[in-house]
Amino acid sequence: xxxxxxxIQKLWFSVLGLSxxxxxxxxxxxxxxxxxxxxRVINWEFLTAAPKDGMTAGGIFPAIVGTFYLTLLAIAAAxxxxxxxxxxxxxxxxRDSRLVQVSRKAVNALAGIPSVVFGLFxxxxxxxxxxFGVSILSGGLTLAIMILPVIIRSSEEAxxxxxxxxxxxxLALGASKWYTIRRAVLPTALPGIFTGAILGIGRVAGExxxxxxxxxxxxxxxLPSSIRDEVMALPYHIYGLMTxxxxxxxxxxxxxxxxxxxxxxxxxxxxxxxxxxxxxxxxKKW
Amino acid sequence: xxxxxxxxxLNLWFGEKHILKxxxxxxESNEISAIIGPSGCGKSTLxxxxxxxxxxxxxxxxxxGVLLDGQDIRQEHDVVTLRTKVGMVFQRPNPxxxxxxxxxxxxxxxxxxxxxxxxxDRVENTLKAAALWDEVKGxxxxxxxxxxxxxxxxxxxARALAVKPEVILFDEPCSALDPISTARIEELxxxxxxxxxxxxxxxxxxxxxxxxxxxxxxxxxxxxEVGATSQIFKQPKDKRTEDYITGRFG
Amino acid sequence: MERHFDLELADLKKTLLTMSAMxxxxxxxxxxSLEKLSPELAREVIxxxxxIDRIEIAIDDKTFDLIxxxxxxxxxxxxxxxxxxxxxxxxxxxxxxxxxxxxTLKLAGQPLIKPLVDIPKLSSLAQQMVRDSIQSFVNLDVxxxxxxxxxxxxxxxxxxxxYRELSEIVRRDGGLADRAIPLILVSRHLERICDHATNxxxxxxxxxxxxxxxxxxx
Numbered sequence: 001x002x003x004x005x006x007x008i009q010k011l012w013f014s015v016l017g018l019s020x021x022x023x024x025x026x027x028x029x030x031x032x033x034x035x036x037x038x039x040r041v042i043n044w045e046f047l048t049a050a051p052k053d054g055m056t057a058g059g060i061f062p063a064i065v066g067t068f069y070l071t072l073l074a075i076a077a078a079x080x081x082x083x084x085x086x087x088x089x090x091x092x093x094x095r096d097s098r099l100v101q102v103s104r105k106a107v108n109a110l111a112g113i114p115s116v117v118f119g120l121f122x123x124x125x126x127x128x129x130x131x132f133g134v135s136i137l138s139g140g141l142t143l144a145i146m147i148l149p150v151i152i153r154s155s156e157e158a159x160x161x162x163x164x165x166x167x168x169x170x171l172a173l174g175a176s177k178w179y180t181i182r183r184a185v186l187p188t189a190l191p192g193i194f195t196g197a198i199l200g201i202g203r204v205a206g207e208x209x210x211x212x213x214x215x216x217x218x219x220x221x222x223l224p225s226s227i228r229d230e231v232m233a234l235p236y237h238i239y240g241l242m243t244x245x246x247x248x249x250x251x252x253x254x255x256x257x258x259x260x261x262x263x264x265x266x267x268x269x270x271x272x273x274x275x276x277x278x279x280x281x282x283x284k285k286w
Numbered sequence: 287x288x289x290x291x292x293x294x295x296l297n298l299w300f301g302e303k304h305i306l307k308x309x310x311x312x313x314e315s316n317e318i319s320a321i322i323g324p325s326g327c328g329k330s331t332l333x334x335x336x337x338x339x340x341x342x343x344x345x346x347x348x349x350x351g352v353l354l355d356g357q358d359i360r361q362e363h364d365v366v367t368l369r370t371k372v373g374m375v376f377q378r379p380n381p382x383x384x385x386x387x388x389x390x391x392x393x394x395x396x397x398x399x400x401x402x403x404x405x406x407d408r409v410e411n412t413l414k415a416a417a418l419w420d421e422v423k424g425x426x427x428x429x430x431x432x433x434x435x436x437x438x439x440x441x442x443x444a445r446a447l448a449v450k451p452e453v454i455l456f457d458e459p460c461s462a463l464d465p466i467s468t469a470r471i472e473e474l475x476x477x478x479x480x481x482x483x484x485x486x487x488x489x490x491x492x493x494x495x496x497x498x499x500x501x502x503x504x505x506x507x508x509x510x511e512v513g514a515t516s517q518i519f520k521q522p523k524d525k526r527t528e529d530y531i532t533g534r535f536g
Numbered sequence: 537m538e539r540h541f542d543l544e545l546a547d548l549k550k551t552l553l554t555m556s557a558m559x560x561x562x563x564x565x566x567x568x569s570l571e572k573l574s575p576e577l578a579r580e581v582i583x584x585x586x587x588i589d590r591i592e593i594a595i596d597d598k599t600f601d602l603i604x605x606x607x608x609x610x611x612x613x614x615x616x617x618x619x620x621x622x623x624x625x626x627x628x629x630x631x632x633x634x635x636x637x638x639x640t641l642k643l644a645g646q647p648l649i650k651p652l653v654d655i656p657k658l659s660s661l662a663q664q665m666v667r668d669s670i671q672s673f674v675n676l677d678v679x680x681x682x683x684x685x686x687x688x689x690x691x692x693x694x695x696x697x698x699y700r701e702l703s704e705i706v707r708r709d710g711g712l713a714d715r716a717i718p719l720i721l722v723s724r725h726l727e728r729i730c731d732h733a734t735n736x737x738x739x740x741x742x743x744x745x746x747x748x749x750x751x752x753x754x
Contacts, residue, residue, distance in 0.1 A: 519604045
């Protein structure tokens with residue numbers, strides 16, 4: 001009987017371990033796949049020059065810059081709005097009020113919308129209605145809307161992880177609610193909020209659909225000079241290389257090289273977030 | 287001795303639950319008053335009424351009054367000045383995740399004091415008053431969480447002292463501490479009563495006996511008995527008090 | 537660590553020392569009232585007793601209070617319990633001084649039947665024992681305390697000597713009984729004072745060593 005139970009326990013542990021192993025294998029396979037196909041094209045020129053010879057040679061520098069600008073704008077727009085929303089939802093609003101319930105459902109629904117729909121929405125709102133044109137501005141804002149739910153949720157989590165006792169201590173010293181949030185709650189929640197934001201960045205950096213209609217161009221020889229310019233971007237560049245152009249067999253390796261750069265970028269950003277979270281967790285003892 | 291806080295016919299409900307039942311009680315200046323009673327008797331709620339920390343709980347209803355220096359704390363004091371006059375130390379040490387210095391300076395900054403010299407002076411004096419200065423003077427910039435539990439609690443006391451309150455409420459301040467740290471805090475309380483009025487809630491009767499001048503016994507939201515500590519523990523007037531302090535129930 | 541409790545204990549000890557000084561003083565006066573057959577001194581002794589009684593009650597109160605408030609243990613507990621007992625012993629000694637003063641009032645107005653020899657010896661022994669017992673308490677001096685216990689036998693034999701001498705006088709002349717019996721009683725009061733001093737010394741030994749030495753070796 002006892003032996004039997006032990007056996008079942010061992011069995012389940014193996015199943016659990018196996019699932020973990022499968023995930024690790026998938027990640028490893030993916031990285032291996034992209035790396036083996038992509039690493040040959042990567043050199044200094046690839047990272048620092050513009051494409052040339054009808055996309056069959058040269059580098060991807062404009063796409064790297066474009067992705068950088070797009071994510072920067074997205075996070076700059078989404079972070080304040082997201083954090084303020086989270087503060088409202090978590091600190092101020094009466095939890096049972098209709099506004100809170102509606103906002104919270106909206107945030108959840110927003111997270112579930114397919115990214116291509118965001119792209120269409122950005123096209124309609126920013127590109128056409130607000131006349132921002134196909135530009136960094138339109139694309140960045142579209143991406144911002146897309147990562148808003150991630151930022152709101154992670155900020156809310158970070159805020160509610162701040163012990164109530166800090167708020168009590170601050171209020172008991174005669175601090176107002178707003179002062180308490182600014183000086184006692186936010187500083188404590190900040191590492192958590194930033195980790196959420198960084199993970200959000202990692203996510204938008206790799207999105208193709210939202211920028212397809214709003215910001216990205218397959219080829220431009222020059223770097224953007226204002227946020228009203230259209231730009232190249234890494235994910236869209238891969239898409240373009242694989243679907244357009246006249247020399248698919250020469251373009252494919254470049255696409256894999258670009259994919260490798262994108263992968264390293266995204267995993268790198270995630271790694272930063274993980275390290276940051278680890279360090280801030282080690283710090284806190286409440 | 288003058289009355290600093292007068293509680294008059296205080297009733298408190300959380301929603302439908304009647305938590306405090308018609309409590310009348312005075313707290314005199316420069317005395318330590320202890321409130322004892324079994325868990326859930328309303329003793330924490332009672333002192334949280336005195337600095338209006340119960341305002342944070344929705345659906346709280348209060349009748350009767352609490353006077354601070356003769357003025358009603360809900361009508362004649364705004365909550366911010368009330369809380370600078372009536373400080374509080376909580377059950378578990380809850381320093382902010384900031385430096386030792388910033389923890390003590392927090393209340394000063396709340397009051398808008400920004401003169402660095404003044405802040406530094408008051409932080410030092412306050413840490414001395416809280417008997418913590420000698421242990422931390424070399425590393426005021428250290429994170430408060432690196433202190434031991436007892437030191438953290440004394441830091442929290444310093445933080446409360448910094449804004450120069452008249453009254454300090456202690457809500458079971460030693461329940462998370464070891465006996466030595468507890469003894470230190472008790473010694474500190476006896477020193478502090480020279481300059482402050484102290485109200486302490488404790489589930490530890492011996493602690494009330496050791497430090498308090500006056501002791502009140504609460505049971506199921508009712509104040510059963512209040513009197514000089516030695517009288518309460520030598521010859522309580524009410525049988526329920528005697529049963530509680532002799533460990534027959536509770 | 538500094539303890540507020542220690543201040544209160546020091547306070548208790550101080551009260552006890554004040555009381556013992558008053559008791560020593562009252563024994564002195566009682567004995568000299570007898571030697572000088574002075575009713576005034578005797579009355580002073582009797583009226584001083586009230587303030588000693590008050591101190592005894594204050595000490596009882598204080599020990600009770602300390603036990604309630606501090607739940608003392610070990611050395612603290614022994615100190616508080618023994619302080620209470622020593623207070624009681626001192627009060628009894630003061631009562632015996634009053635008894636001696638009352639004998640003086642009986643004897644005053646007529647000459648002593650004989651010059652006092654053993655009674656002064658006994659009284660100085662009693663005073664010395666009381667002083668030493670208090671001294672041993674103050675200094676927690678166990679050696680001194682034990683030496684007091686040994687001197688108790690000396691007090692017993694002095695009392696017996698007084699008794700023998702005076703009963704001899706009474707046997708010869710029954711009319712002298714009125715003047716002899718008070719002196720016999722005085723010797724007994726003084727011997728009782730020595731007993732109480734011995735008790736104090738035994739309490740001191742318990743205080744220091746947590747060992748009962750009373751009722752041993754007798």
